[in-house]
Amino acid sequence: MAQRVSQEAFRRAMQQRIEPPVGDLATIAHGLVVYYEVGGERMLRGIAQEARQPHLHAIIDIARASHREWLERAFALQLKQRSEDERKLLLAQLYTLTGVQVWYQLRHECSLSAEETEQALYGMLSALL
Numbered sequence: 001m002a003q004r005v006s007q008e009a010f011r012r013a014m015q016q017r018i019e020p021p022v023g024d025l026a027t028i029a030h031g032l033v034v035y036y037e038v039g040g041e042r043m044l045r046g047i048a049q050e051a052r053q054p055h056l057h058a059i060i061d062i063a064r065a066s067h068r069e070w071l072e073r074a075f076a077l078q079l080k081q082r083s084e085d086e087r088k089l090l091l092a093q094l095y096t097l098t099g100v101q102v103w104y105q106l107r108h109e110c111s112l113s114a115e116e117t118e119q120a121l122y123g124m125l126s127a128l129l
Contacts, residue, residue, distance in 0.1 A: 034114075
């Protein structure tokens with residue numbers, strides 16, 4: 001089961017979903033891990049069921065679009081420095097890297113702690129950018 005996080009940490013992570021710390025990779029990585037620690041397993045269950053439950057598909061599509069928009073805000077500095085084709089590719093890479101599936105793989109399949117997952121995510125984001 002996911003590690004419990006404090007209500008204050010989750011509140012800050014949710015605020016970062018609204019107003020991301022533009023270009024601050026450490027804070028972005030931390031916020032993503034806290035966010036997924038609280039709701040990641042529920043999100044994955046929804047994704048697994050969306051093909052069988054059409055109402056979930058619509059909700060998850062909204063969440064996907066929201067995540068993409070969040071990435072565009074959080075990584076605006078890095079995205080604006082690139083050509084249109086490069087931006088499209090970078091956004092796809094960021095979308096994949098920051099998705100709930102990567103969090104799950106690091107936490108559950110690789111048996112990393114939340115802190116180690118945050119470090120791994122930070123390292124991967126740094127290498128990508």
